[in-house]
Structure formats: C-alpha cells, structure tokens
Amino acid sequence: xxxxxxxxxxxxxxxxxxxxxxxxxxxxxxxxxxxxxxxxxxxxxxxxxxxxxxxxxxxxxxxxxxxxxxxxxxxxxxxxxxxxxxxxxxxxxxxxxxxxxxxxxxxxxxxxxxxxxxxxxxxxxxxxxxxxxxxxxxxxxxxxxxxxxxxxxxxxxxxxxxxxxxxxxxxxxxxxxxxxxxxxxxxxxxxxxxxxxxxxxxxxxxxxxxxxxxxxxxxxxxxxxxxxxxxxxxxxxxxxxxxxxxxxxxxxxxxxxxxxxxxxxxxxxxxxxxxxxxxxxxxxxxxxxxxxxxxxxxxxxxxxxxxxxxxxxxxxxxxxxxxxxxxxxxxxxxxxxxx
Amino acid sequence: xxxxxxxxxxxxxxxxxxxxxxxxxxxxxxxxxxxxxxxxxxxxxxxxxxxxxxxxxxxxxxxxxxxxxxxxxxxxxxxxxxxxxxxxxxxxxxxxxxxxxxxxxxxxxxxxxxxxxxxxxxxxxxxxxxxxxxxxxxxxxxxxxxxxxxxxxxxxxxxxxxxxxxxxxxxxxxxxxxxxxxxxxxxxxxxxxxxxxxxxxxxxxxxxxxxxxxxxxxxxxxxxxxxxxxxxxxxxxxxxxxxxxxxxxxxxxxxxxxxxxxxxxxxxxxxxxxxxxxxxxxxxxxxxxxxxxxxxxxxxxxxxxxxxxxxxxxxxxxxxxxxxxxxxxxxxxxxxxxxxxxxxxxxxxxxxxxxxxxxxxxxxxxxxxxxxxxxxxxxxxxxxxxxxxxxxxxxxxxxxxxxxxxxxxxxxxxxxxxx
Numbered sequence: 001x002x003x004x005x006x007x008x009x010x011x012x013x014x015x016x017x018x019x020x021x022x023x024x025x026x027x028x029x030x031x032x033x034x035x036x037x038x039x040x041x042x043x044x045x046x047x048x049x050x051x052x053x054x055x056x057x058x059x060x061x062x063x064x065x066x067x068x069x070x071x072x073x074x075x076x077x078x079x080x081x082x083x084x085x086x087x088x089x090x091x092x093x094x095x096x097x098x099x100x101x102x103x104x105x106x107x108x109x110x111x112x113x114x115x116x117x118x119x120x121x122x123x124x125x126x127x128x129x130x131x132x133x134x135x136x137x138x139x140x141x142x143x144x145x146x147x148x149x150x151x152x153x154x155x156x157x158x159x160x161x162x163x164x165x166x167x168x169x170x171x172x173x174x175x176x177x178x179x180x181x182x183x184x185x186x187x188x189x190x191x192x193x194x195x196x197x198x199x200x201x202x203x204x205x206x207x208x209x210x211x212x213x214x215x216x217x218x219x220x221x222x223x224x225x226x227x228x229x230x231x232x233x234x235x236x237x238x239x240x241x242x243x244x245x246x247x248x249x250x251x252x253x254x255x256x257x258x259x260x261x262x263x264x265x266x267x268x269x270x271x272x273x274x275x276x277x278x279x280x281x282x283x284x285x286x287x288x289x290x291x292x293x294x295x296x297x298x299x300x301x302x303x304x305x306x307x308x309x310x311x312x313x314x315x316x317x318x319x320x321x322x323x324x325x326x327x328x329x330x331x332x333x334x335x336x337x338x339x
Numbered sequence: 340x341x342x343x344x345x346x347x348x349x350x351x352x353x354x355x356x357x358x359x360x361x362x363x364x365x366x367x368x369x370x371x372x373x374x375x376x377x378x379x380x381x382x383x384x385x386x387x388x389x390x391x392x393x394x395x396x397x398x399x400x401x402x403x404x405x406x407x408x409x410x411x412x413x414x415x416x417x418x419x420x421x422x423x424x425x426x427x428x429x430x431x432x433x434x435x436x437x438x439x440x441x442x443x444x445x446x447x448x449x450x451x452x453x454x455x456x457x458x459x460x461x462x463x464x465x466x467x468x469x470x471x472x473x474x475x476x477x478x479x480x481x482x483x484x485x486x487x488x489x490x491x492x493x494x495x496x497x498x499x500x501x502x503x504x505x506x507x508x509x510x511x512x513x514x515x516x517x518x519x520x521x522x523x524x525x526x527x528x529x530x531x532x533x534x535x536x537x538x539x540x541x542x543x544x545x546x547x548x549x550x551x552x553x554x555x556x557x558x559x560x561x562x563x564x565x566x567x568x569x570x571x572x573x574x575x576x577x578x579x580x581x582x583x584x585x586x587x588x589x590x591x592x593x594x595x596x597x598x599x600x601x602x603x604x605x606x607x608x609x610x611x612x613x614x615x616x617x618x619x620x621x622x623x624x625x626x627x628x629x630x631x632x633x634x635x636x637x638x639x640x641x642x643x644x645x646x647x648x649x650x651x652x653x654x655x656x657x658x659x660x661x662x663x664x665x666x667x668x669x670x671x672x673x674x675x676x677x678x679x680x681x682x683x684x685x686x687x688x689x690x691x692x693x694x695x696x697x698x699x700x701x702x703x704x705x706x707x708x709x710x711x712x713x714x715x716x717x718x719x720x721x722x723x724x725x726x727x728x729x730x731x732x733x734x735x736x737x738x739x740x741x742x743x744x745x746x747x748x749x750x751x752x753x754x755x756x757x758x
Contacts, residue, residue, distance in 0.1 A: 001347060001362045012361060015705035023365055023706055098709050099741040101369060104451040106735065107709035110716070142506070143715050146724035149508060150717035157720055165513045167686040168520060169718035171700045172472055175708040190712065191414035194732070199408070209429075217425030232420040244421035330403070334498035338491045338507065 015175045019088060020107060025095035034089050096177060107177060111139070111147065111189060113169070114181040119144055120151040129264070135237055138188030193235045200225035239263065351390035352741045354469055355476030356707045364706075369745060384749030388742055392457035393466065395481060396500070404459040405754045409452045411731040448734030451744050455731045456751040458738050461713070462728065464491065464509065465499035470739065471716045471723040472708060473511045474519045475701065483519070488512040503725040510722040514692070521694035522701045531690040579680065580609045582688045605679030608672050711737050 005013075008030030015021050025032055096106045111119075119137065122128045123144065130148075134141040157164060179189045207223045209215050221228040232241045239260070246256045287298040306315030310322040325331055345351070345359035350367050353360050370387070372380045393401055428435045438444070460466055465481040468489065474480035481499040483489055489496055490510045491503070503509070524532065584606065686697040710716050713730075716723040729737035740747060 001359065004362055004365065005358055009358075009362065009365060012706040013702045015700065015708075020708075021705035022709075023361075098707065099364070099739070101367060101743045101746075102454065102740055104454050104734065104736045104744060105739055108712050110710050113719075116717070140726070142726045146508075146715040146726055147717075149724060150715065150720065150722055153508075153510075153722055154717065154720045163513065164719050165517060165721055166719060167698045168513075168517055168700075168721075171698075172520075172708065172718050175700070175705045176710060191732075193415045193417055194412035194730075195415045196730075197411045197413060214426050215429050220425060230425070231415055232417075235415050235417070235420070237417065240417040241420045244418050248422055330399075334501055335496075336502070337504050338494050338496065338501075 015171075018174070020091055020096060020175060020177055022096060022098045022107065024097035024100050025091060032088070034091065034095060091177070109177045109179045109189065110173070111143075112178040112180050113173065115139075115179055115189070116147050116151060118181050118183070119147045123148050124152070131237070131239065134192055135240060137186045138190065138192060140190055140192055140194075141236055143190075193237050193240065195231050195235050198225070198228055198234075200228055351387070353394065353476070354391060354466070355478070356701070356704055357476070358703045361703050361706055364741060367741070369743060381749045381753040384742075384746045385753040387746060388457065388740065388750040391741055393460040393463065393477075395465070395478065396460065396463075400500075401460070402754060405456075406459060407751075407755060409455045409458065409731060410728055411450055411452060411455075413450075414732065450731050450733050451736040452731050453748040453751045454736035454740055454744055455729065455738050456747050456754070457740060458729050461711075461738055462502045462725075463499065464489065464496060464501040464503060467503055467509065467714065467723070467725055468511060470711055471509075471714050472520065472710060472718075473516045473721055473723070475704075479519055483511055483515050488515045505725060505727045507725045508722060509725070510720065513721045516721045517692070517698050518694045520700060520704065521698045524693070524695045528690065528695055532692075535690045576609050579683050580606060582683060585688060601675065601679055601682075604672075604675040605683075608676040608679075709739065711739055713737055 008026070008028065011026060011030050011032075012021060012023075025034065027033060093106060096108075097103060098107055099105055115137070119133060119139065122133045122137075123130060130141055130144050133139070134144050137144075139147075154164065179187055181187075201224050203224075205223055209219075216230075217232075218230040221230050232238065235241070242263070243256060243260060246259060251259070285299060289296040289298070301316045306312050306319060306322075310319055311325070326333060345353060345355075345357055345363065347359070347363070350363045352363055352367060370380075370383050372383075375383075389398070389401070396404070430436045461470065465477050465484055468474050468480035468483065469477045474483055484499040484501075485497060487495055487497055488511055491501065492508055493510075496509075682697070689696045711729065713725065713727055714723050715726055731737065
C-alpha cells in the first residue's frame with residue numbers, strides 16, 4: 001500500500017492546481033491521461049463527442065427572448081496554466097469520474113462564487129423573478145432559491161461578525177469543477193427542463209388506434225393515466241414552450257415580449273388572489289381571542305382527520321381507545337420534518 | 340469502530356477520505372461471477388455495496404428504507420415540445436418516419452436506474468453532510484450530528500438518521516468543518532497549543548483568586564473582523580508581522596517554498612510600511628492600503644487603453660502622504676502586501692484551534708471531492724440545501740456509488756426479497 005501511496009498514488013496527496021484530481025484521470029503509473037502528448041488530439045475529439053452527447057438546452061435573455069445555447073465549449077477550450085511543464089488541457093467527462101468502476105457517475109459542475117453572487121444580485125437587488133433568472137442563467141429554479149437563501153445567510157453572518165470559512169471555500173472550489181459566470185452570455189449550468197418520469201408511464205401499453213386518428217402526446221398521456229398531463233405542461237419551464245410556440249406562429253419579438261409580460265402579470269395577479277383567499281379562509285376558520293398574557297386560537301378540527309385506523313399523522317390530540325405505538329418495536333421516533 | 344474498517348485483504352470501500360480507502364478504490368475490481376450461483380452473486384454484491392452505503396444503518400432498518408421504485412427524469416427540449424405534438428412518432432408504418440441514414444440521431448444514452456438502489460440512504464443527514472464535503476467520513480458526520488454541531492433549518496438536530504426533506508437547509512459549525520477537512524497539527528503545533536492552554540489556565544486561576552476577572556478567550560489573535568476595529572492599524576500590522584515570523588520559525592514541513600517566499604516578501608513590505616511614522620498618524624493604515632490597492636488596480640486597468648492617462652492617475656490620492664506611498668511602492672510589492680494581508684486576515688495562525696493553522700485542506704482529499712447535484716452547498720457558511728431527492732437521468736445516476744451497474748443490479752435484486 002505504501003509503495004502505491006508514495007509512488008503512483010502520491011499525485012492524490014495534494015490537489016492538482018487549477019483542476020480536479022480524480023482517480024479516473026490517471027493511468028496505473030500515476031500519469032495524467034490528458035497530459036500525455038500523443039493522445040491530446042484524441043482527447044480533443046472525445047471532448048467534442050461528449051459535448052454533443054450532453055443534453056441540449058437553450059437560454060433566454062432578459063427580455064424572455066430565446067437565444068441558441070452556448071455550450072460549455074468556451075470554458076472547456078480554456079487551458080490550465082501550470083508552473084512546471086506544459087499547460088494542461090481541461091478535463092473531459094472521463095477525467096471527472098471519481099469511481100473507476102462506476103462510469104455512470106460523474107463529478108458534476110458546481111456554481112462558482114461569481115455565479116452565486118450574480119444570482120443573488122439578480123433576484124434580491126434587481127428583483128427579477130426566480131423563473132426568469134433560472135431560464136437566463138441555466139440553473140434549476142429550486143437551486144436559484146437555495147442560492148438566494150444561502151447567500152442571505154452569509155450576509156447575515158457578515159452583519160453579525162461571525163467568522164466565514166473563506167479559506168475552506170476557496171480550497172474546496174479549487175478542487176471541484178465549477179461553472180464560471182460570463183455576464184453577457186451565461187453558460188448553461190444544468191438542464192432546467194427536466195421532466196420527472198411519472199409512475200404510470202413505467203409500464204408498456206399496447207393501445208391500438210385507427211390509422212386516420214391524429215394521436216398526440218396528450219392522447220398518449222391519457223392512455224397511461226386519465227389525469228396525466230402532456231410533457232409541455234409538466235416541465236418546470238412551461239413558459240419557454242409557450243414562447244417557442246408564439247415564435248413558431250410568426251409573432252414578432254416585441255409582440256412576444258408583450259404577451260410574455262402579460263402572462264407574467266396575470267400569474268402574479270392569480271398568486272395574489274390565492275394568497276388573499278388563503279388569508280381570508282384562515283381568518284374565517286381560526287377564531288383568535290386576545291388575553292393579556294397570550295393569544296388563543298380556536299380552530300375546528302374534523303374527527304375524520306385521524307384516518308380509518310385512527311392513527312393518521314394529521315389526527316389531533318389523544319384519541320380514546322387508541323393506544324400509542326411509540327413503544328412498539330421499529331417505530332421511528334425522530335422528527336420527520338423541521339419547520 | 341469495528342476491526343479493520345479499511346481492510347487491505349478483503350476490500351471494503353467506505354464513505355471516507357482515508358488514504359487506505361483511496362488505495363482500495365484504486366485497485367478494486369468487479370468480483371468474478373463465473374461459476375457462482377445467482378444467490379452467491381447477489382450476496383457478494385449486497386455485502387460490498389452495503390459496506391459503502393449506510394454501514395452504520397442496521398440491515399433491518401435499511402430493508403425498511405429500501406424502495407423498489409426509482410426516481411428518474413428526462414431532460415426535455417422546449418423547442419421540440421413547442422414544435423411537435425407527438426403525432427410524428429406514429430408516422431410511416433406506425434413507429435415514426437425513418438430518417439435518412441446521414442441524419443440519424445445519436446442513440447439516447449440509457450438511464451442507469453439500478454445505480455440508484457441506495458438512493459434512500461442519501462436522504463440521511465449524516466450522509467448528506469459527508470456528501471457536502473463538511474466531514475471526512477460519514478462516521479465523522481454522524482459524530483458531528485450527535486454532538487450537536489449540526490442544525491437543520493436553523494434548529495439543532497441530534498439525529499443522524501433524520502431523513503432530509505426537499506428544501507431542508509443544514510448547517511455544520513464551521514470550526515468543526517475546518518477541523519474535519521483541514522490538515523492535522525504536527526507535534527510542534529500541538530505543543531504550541533498545549534503551552535497556550537497551560538498559560539491560559541494559569542492566568543484564569545490567578546484571576547479567579549484576585550477578583551472577578553472578565554473571561555479571556557484563549558485565542559492568540561482576535562477574529563478577523565475585530566482586527567480592524569479594536570486595534571490600531573499599526574498594532575494589527577505588527578501582530579501580523581510577528582505571526583509571519585512565528586510561522587517561518589516553526590520547523591514544520593507543511594509550508595511550501597512558495598508560501599515561505601510570500602511570507603518573507605510580506606514581512607519586508609510590512610516593515611517598510613511601519614518604518615514611516617508620518618503616514619501612520621494621518622490616516623488609518625488599513626484604509627490607506629485599501630486606497631492604494633484600489634488605485635493600483637484601476638491604473639493597471641487603464642494602462643492598456645490609454646497609457647498617457649496613467650500619469651495623472653497617481654496624484655489623485657486624497658493626502659500627500661498617500662501619494663508618496665503610492666510612488667514608493669511598486670505594483671508587485673503592493674500586490675504581495677495585499678494578498679498576504681488578506682490571507683493572514685482570513686486564515687490566521689491560531690494554536691488554540693484543533694487543526695493546523697493557517698488552515699489548509701487535508702491530504703488525499705482532492706480525489707474524493709465532488710458535490711452531487713441534489714445538494715446546493717455554500718462552503719463559506721458551511722451550509723447546504725437538500726434540493727430534491729437524487730434522480731437518474733439518461734447516462735447518469737446521481738447516487739455516488741463506487742460500484743458499477745452490474746453489482747448494483749445484483750444488490751437491488753437481493754432486496755427485492757425473492758431470493
């Protein structure tokens with residue numbers, strides 16, 4: 001073991017400057033695959049191929065206009081400068097596999113600090129919608145939300161004067177592949193229109209239809225499940241599909257932008273209405289009684305909420321005749337959610 | 340801890356950054372399954388994969404967690420969705436038109452569903468902490484949780500088996516993270532820490548005897564924020580200088596030659612700055628430095644565009660002392676000064692810490708460093724958000740497992756309970 005650790009394995013002792021440093025990037029003798037001279041062109045070709053295989057996505061600029069996707073080519077083409085020896089080419093997908101036996105797992109790119117800052121800036125300072133930021137920067141919507149949350153936490157810490165682990169962050173980000181932030185043509189970080197595979201579609205169905213029938217995606221969905229909506233309604237960014245449809249209909253770009261804005265404002269309106277309704281319902285259902293010490297809230301509960309066996313999570317209070325199961329074997333007593 | 344956690348004879352891969360584990364990872368092979376019964380194959384596959392995934396979870400618990408349904412997604416192209424309604428797939432003889440041979444689309448990569456067998460274990464809090472690179476092993480992550488260094492959604496969570504829900508944010512105490520991921524102290528650093536602790540305890544005992552003394556922190560340097568506020572800039576610089584000296588004096592092998600050179604350059608520059616009393620009285624050194632540095636960067640930016648504009652750039656400084664300062668220090672010196680000053684602020688020498696200071700990542704870490712996509716990690720505050728459950732997508736499974744599809748399939752088969 002120590003022969004390996006001090007020999008070929010010694011390359012893993014310290015991180016490779018400016019690059020990732022995974023097992024699959026090296027051969028048996030501890031030499032970088034991509035640093036070898038003759039295979040350079042081959043890796044170039046392979047990289048091209050890998051990129052073609054990557055999922056294709058487009059980006060939308062600030063006005064909601066669709067522009068063709070910029071792949072990570074710009075970044076890939078960059079060459080890492082090392083102090084000793086010739087410059088290293090950027091790693092390809094093969095080099096990003098930390099487990100040599102598992103070729104289906106890759107270390108995927110993470111957001112760089114600049115990109116996180118840009119996301120926070122756009123959402124919190126410029127007030128853009130999460131949906132828009134997600135489409136423009138090619139970052140999933142829930143990731144955008146998480147970044148804003150985490151950056152807000154960081155700002156809070158700065159305000160409180162808590163020490164921030166800057167050196168750790170720098171060191172870790174240097175070891176990981178990261179998506180840089182290019183202000184004018186952002187690089188797509190991940191595929192934003194992921195369609196979750198519905199449980200009902202996991203089976204194969206033989207469904208004969210007449211030849212003359214125009215059998216669409218919507219119809220196929222209904223065959224699987226009566227409630228199953230077609231893919232264009234189930235993807236996260238339905239508005240991108242709508243934009244493309246308008247474009248296909250030949251609507252000019254100003255018109256499209258106007259339509260998009262209208263749609264956005266309508267969405268905002270409907271959300272506000274829903275929120276108002278929720279509040280109204282709450283005010284109607286919860287009776288508040290102010291005392292000098294505390295506020296009592298009275299709410300009607302339904303006796304059926306305990307479920308058929310009287311043990312449902314939503315049930316309220318101790319129920320006569322239903323013994324607790326918490327002492328029974330195999331009961332999970334750790335919290336299920338933290339609000 | 341069981342015996343031979345990282346065995347060298349019978350290879351068991353573990354969720355840890357240990358060098359033994361790295362060695363095992365470098366030489367592990369898929370077991371030869373010729374002339375073995377299906378049961379034997381499944382048994383081995385189960386044993387190998389369970390040694391990696393949730394080995395602290397008892398088998399009964401895991402079989403309850405196991406789900407045969409596997410989450411997956413398909414990335415959709417919104418252009419395709421807008422332009423086609425799906426009826427084109429029934430054209431021709433019923434299965435879509437045959438494209439001309441030169442325009443044949445590339446075959447869609449297969450979705451490695453069965454590599455997702457252990458997806459439920461990735462929901463566990465301790466595993467998520469390890470995946471977010473906040474601990475060097477799942478066992479250490481578990482310890483952090485149990486010892487109360489971890490918060491979920493801002494509340495302390497002491498159960499390592501807590502199943503994260505999508506949207507949950509977990510935080511680990513940054514000092515623990517630095518300890519877990521940082522290089523360990525060498526014996527000189529340990530001795531320095533011991534000495535300091537002894538001094539501190541003596542001081543406190545004396546203070547207790549005399550009167551109600553305010554509690555003194557054992558820290559040698561104040562935290563980076565307070566450096567600039569409660570000390571004069573001169574003192575700050577002096578303390579930084581002494582720190583650098585101390586660092587160079589220690590016979591530790593951990594300092595690289597480059598870093599030593601940087602430190603020496605930094606010492607020189609600080610001494611020069613300290614030698615000018617006139618400037619120190621006028622403004623705070625800190626802001627002065629900041630201003631000079633800012634000036635230097637703007638000047639450098641302006642240089643390629645319009646070289647003659649550089650000459651009036653320098654005299655625009657607020658005070659004549661600063662002007663003189665900018666004139667005397669050249670750009671490389673300033674850069675060194677700035678870098679070293681920043682570095683020393685962010686990453687001070689502090690013998691009271693349980694890790695080697697200034698902090699540097701531990702050895703062998705880089706081979707294990709990856710962050711799966713279902714987590715969004717913010718390293719600066721040592722917090723992460725569990726975005727969603729891991730999913731499989733064409734050509735890619737999000738569950739980090741060291742074994743390939745073959746072994747995972749066998750393991751999945753084992754837990755289907757039809758042996």
